[in-house]
Amino acid sequence: MQKDTLSQEFSKLSTKEDSKSDERSDEVDKKKIKPKTGSTDKTVILERLRRLTKDPEQNVLFVIEEGCRETFARNDFNMALQSIKQAFYIRDYVSIFTTPSNLPVYTAAYIPGRALCYYEIFRSHTQLLRLLAKSSRIYLPGSGSGSELIGMSAAMLHVPPARQHVQLYMQDIGDWSEVLDRLEESVRRQWKLDSKQLHCSYEQGDVLEPSPRRDQLIQEADLITFMFVMNELFVNKAKSMALIQSLVSNMKKGAYLLVVDSAGSFSHLKIGDQTYMIYTLLDAIKSLEKVISEDSKWYRYPGHLQYPLDIQNMRYFLRLYRKL
Numbered sequence: 485m486q487k488d489t490l491s492q493e494f495s496k497l498s499t500k501e502d503s504k505s506d507e508r509s510d511e512v513d514k515k516k517i518k519p520k521t522g523s524t525d526k527t528v529i530l531e532r533l534r535r536l537t538k539d540p541e542q543n544v545l546f547v548i549e550e551g552c553r554e555t556f557a558r559n560d561f562n563m564a565l566q567s568i569k570q571a572f573y574i575r576d577y578v579s580i581f582t583t584p585s586n587l588p589v590y591t592a593a594y595i596p597g598r599a600l601c602y603y604e605i606f607r608s609h610t611q612l613l614r615l616l617a618k619s620s621r622i623y624l625p626g627s628g629s630g631s632e633l634i635g636m637s638a639a640m641l642h643v644p645p646a647r648q649h650v651q652l653y654m655q656d657i658g659d660w661s662e663v664l665d666r667l668e669e670s671v672r673r674q675w676k677l678d679s680k681q682l683h684c685s686y687e688q689g690d691v692l693e694p695s696p697r698r699d700q701l702i703q704e705a706d707l708i709t710f711m712f713v714m715n716e717l718f719v720n721k722a723k724s725m726a727l728i729q730s731l732v733s734n735m736k737k738g739a740y741l742l743v744v745d746s747a748g749s750f751s752h753l754k755i756g757d758q759t760y761m762i763y764t765l766l767d768a769i770k771s772l773e774k775v776i777s778e779d780s781k782w783y784r785y786p787g788h789l790q791y792p793l794d795i796q797n798m799r800y801f802l803r804l805y806r807k808l
């Protein structure tokens with residue numbers, strides 16, 4: 485798309501005059517999900533929480549490490565990790581995520597910090613926890629490496645199981661099925677989530693390519709997540725704008741859109757002479773009500789955690805929107 489056309493698209497989406505007035509603060513966060521049926525639910529939740537052990541963050545890392553055991557044992561592990569780091573340095577994301585032998589190594593090295601952060605996000609926001617406590621279809625583009633699966637599964641143990649039926653529709657441009665299978669096995673073994681409570685499916689696909697399948701995934705979802713994916717997608721502005729249009733027109737009323745991404749310059753979007761944060765574009769969309777809005781937040785992992793590799797702290801922005 486030409487620069488001018490993109491600006492026009494932006495202004496079409498920006499018809500909301502000043503979204504600040506109808507921002508809802510995150511006050512609901514302060515309330516915790518309260519079990520409705522009293523002590524029975526409390527007992528059940530306590531029993532579930534015990535599966536995360538006394539040190540849930542360390543347990544999350546253990547589940548990842550277990551799912552990546554064969555990968556850590558690979559002779560070429562360090563070499564593959566070096567080549568991924570070099571590709572990051574020159575922002576050659578395509579080569580990282582389309583080289584099959586890189587994928588398990590990427591997961592072992594890069595998901596721990598993000599899985600911990602997503603666990604924290606999901607367990608501390610009531611609106612998200614509620615979705616994990618009932619029958620919910622969740623569409624997760626760009627989730628192949630598994631951080632979302634781990635973070636959300638851990639958070640699922642914070643709510644009662646009675647009505648829990650969470651269906652994860654994970655999708656990514658790379659072939660992550662084996663990586664995700666191993667992580668899912670580890671999740672089920674450690675956290676005892678059965679296939680009714682947690683249903684996982686994975687399909688390889690480019691979320692930027694319009695298709696009836698993409699429309700269907702969007703239309704049926706109760707929650708759509710873009711976790712550290714949006715700024716990569718916006719390398720192709722025209723297709724990303726078209727994707728956002730498709731979200732706006734296909735999401736069902738009441739469905740949620742969660743966008744979490746770097747709070748730094750990686751999330752800058754240049755339109756004409758102006759530079760915006762990617763969320764500015766989303767905030768301007770009339771039919772998306774802003775439910776949670778955080779421009780810059782740190783996730784710092786607890787210092788005592790043990791893992792074979794360094795874990796990254798993260799500074800991120802978060803937006804949760806609800807389709808009106």
Ligand SMILES: C[S@@+](CC[C@H](N)C(=O)[O-])C[C@H]1O[C@@H](n2cnc3c(N)ncnc32)[C@H](O)[C@@H]1O
Pocket residue numbers: 581594595598625626627628629630631632655656657658689690691692711712713716717
């Ligand atoms: C920085 S990683 C983030 C992974 C994961 N969401 C997380 O938070 O750990 C970006 C992911 O987006 C995927 N991705 C990039 N472009 C994509 C596209 N057009 N369609 C689907 N997935 C894409 C990559 O393959 C990669 O797995």
